Amino acid sequence: MVKTQTRSSKPVNKKKKKPNTKKGLGKKILLSFLAVLSILFLIVVSVTAYFISTAPSITQEALIGTIPSTIYDKNGEIITKLGGNDRILIDPSDIPENVADAVLSIEDKRFYDHNGVDFVRIGGAFITNLAKGKLSQGGSTITQQLIKLSAFSTSKEDQTIKRKIQEAWLAIQAEKQYTKEDILALYLNKVYLANNIYGFGTAAQYYFGKDVNKLDIAEAALLAGMVQAPNHYDPYVNPEAALQRRNTVLGTMLSNQKITQEEFNIASALPITYNLVDHKNDKSAAELSIDSYVQAVAAEISEKTSLNPYTDGLSIYTNLDMNVQNKLLDILNTTNYIDWANNDVQAAVTVVDPNNGAIVAMVGGRNINVQLGLNRATVASRSVGSTSKPLVDYGPAFEYKDYSTGQSVSDSPINYSDGTPLYNWDFRYFGSTSIRTALAASRNTPALRTLRDVGLDNAYAFLSKLKIDVTNNGVPGLVESNAIGFEASPLQMAAAYSAFANGGTYYKPFTINKIITRSGEEASYVGEGTRAMKDSTAYMITDILRGVPTTYATSADIPYLYHAGKSGTTNYTEDQLATVTGGKTVPFAAPDAWYIGYTKRYVVSTWVGYDTPNELNHYLDQTESTYAQLIYKYIMSYLAQNGDNTPWEKPDSVERYGSELYLKGKRPVYTEIERDVTTRRRDEDSDDDKEKTTISFTTKSFSFSSREATTRETTTKKEEDN
CATH class of the missing domain: 3.40.710.10 (DD-peptidase/beta-lactamase superfamily)
Structure with missing residues (x-):
């Protein structure tokens, strides 16, 4: 019998493989990262959904209209209204080509390609702002701007993520409800263009005295450029800035192939005063008399609130005393009080109540003939x-x-x-x-x-x-x-x-x-x-x-x-x-x-x-x-004339010795000779003051009665005793 060799049944010791801990750790990190991303995604989706659900509804009336604000003086009398003036509306089927080309070139050149939100533009703006390290470019479409003008505040403080999400959502919904021509016309009819003017139809008449469909390239570019910052690019107030902005618009029209090089050369060479209507004498005296004060009111509303006085239909009650305001205007603009050397000499005056800070009256210049003109009363550009x-x-x-x-x-x-x-x-x-x-x-x-x-x-x-x-x-x-x-x-x-x-x-x-x-x-x-x-x-x-x-x-x-x-x-x-x-x-x-x-x-x-x-x-x-x-x-x-003519009361922290004042306890000790000299000087000053109270006084606008003079003399003596 042949014996065959067999394997031993005794187990052989094998070396066990160690598990790949690095691979397992990497997998865990990846899964954790994906889980965090998922959670963040759900949070973003949930927050976005909440923002959308709380977005305001947009009506056609809101898209079309602006409501004026009413300003009252200190007595509750109406002094003026801001915004909401009668507008010349552009029909969606009759939008002038020059106007559309100018506005879309500078504001939204992909208007006909997006659905209300231009993600390409947003990406470009993000890269530009990142490169410059500041917010220098926006990504809002014309549709978004229309929504902002109709439903939200234009204040910088309100440019929140919530507002932006709601704005984008409503813009997309608007694009579903209205045609591109409808949206463009609504926008052109709604934008503010300085001097209390709303809409391109109204602006064409105000600035150039013609129908909007008769605007040439340079005129359309000027108005399109004003949309971004109407008051800053007002050609009457800041002609140099307006000229530069107009030519910027013309440059975008050229690069977008809306005008030829020759048309650009001709239009950009025109002065900013080209075809501008002179409005120096067409504002009512009442409007111009409070222009500086109204500017201060509008600036204060922007500082303190997110409201828009030109569109929000506010009732604004002010501290303005119209009697004082009119008196100031009479002093500054006539020769009844001052024989002014010429009309080029300027002046600015502010009247304030020192007991609460209320601005009683304000005039920012002589012979004011332009609404929202330079307010010299609030400009800190001259040495005092x-x-x-x-x-x-x-x-x-x-x-x-x-x-x-x-x-x-x-x-x-x-x-x-x-x-x-x-x-x-x-x-x-x-x-x-x-x-x-x-x-x-x-x-x-x-x-x-x-x-x-x-x-x-x-x-x-x-x-x-x-x-x-x-x-x-x-x-x-x-x-x-x-x-x-x-x-x-x-x-x-x-x-x-x-x-x-x-x-x-x-x-x-x-x-x-x-x-x-x-x-x-x-x-x-x-x-x-x-x-x-x-x-x-x-x-x-x-x-x-x-x-x-x-x-x-x-x-x-x-x-x-x-x-x-x-x-x-x-x-x-x-x-x-x-x-x-x-x-x-x-x-x-x-x-x-x-x-x-x-x-x-x-x-x-x-x-x-x-x-x-x-x-x-x-x-x-x-x-x-x-x-x-x-x-x-x-x-x-x-x-x-109607004031309380009383002297200032010396506080307990001050003591008077002779003609001078000292902090209590800080007065030096005098010798007998010094005290005698000081006393004589005080008595002489007192005699001078008493003599002064016997002088009569009369002016065109102000006088005191003999009883008031007696009161003054008595009060003067009391003050000297203090």
């Missing part, structure tokens, strides 16, 4: 000259250094830190003088010395509490030359001086006291006050400035009225002076003149100058530099 000194030099000195009004300061030659000399306006020096005299007489060299003692940071902090943010070469902060001036608007200066008038509280100036929407929702507004300085600081500044109109700015003086103020002028460089005078030697020339004065009830801030102060003969001479003071005198005299 010496009216800055209470704010940047002496106010901070009282606030932070505990100066008295009798603090000694040197009025002598001084240089800026870079070696440039600083001169007084008269090129003379008083030597050692008091803060009272230095401020009232508007000496420059003591102002710089005081600013140095206070410190630039302290002075900047003081200004910041008054909402005046000074920049130099684009950098926030002060430099030494700010000791005698910085740039601010008449409105800003009125608000800042209000803190002196009311004892140290800054109130943000405001025009609107109430808004009621179409649905009946009501919002009320009151003054927003914050402590800006100590009551001692406000009182000391006021006590000094009471002496300005009686001695240094006499054109502003109103006898028997308790008031204070500060004048200011600015200077030309030697080269500028040679240009504006044509090389002639003149005794006085200034680009700007200011006067800011106040009582306990009103602050009046006035500016006078030329819009182009560096052109030949566009300087203020000595007489013209007093216009600002005269404006103040006549309007404050009018305001004071």
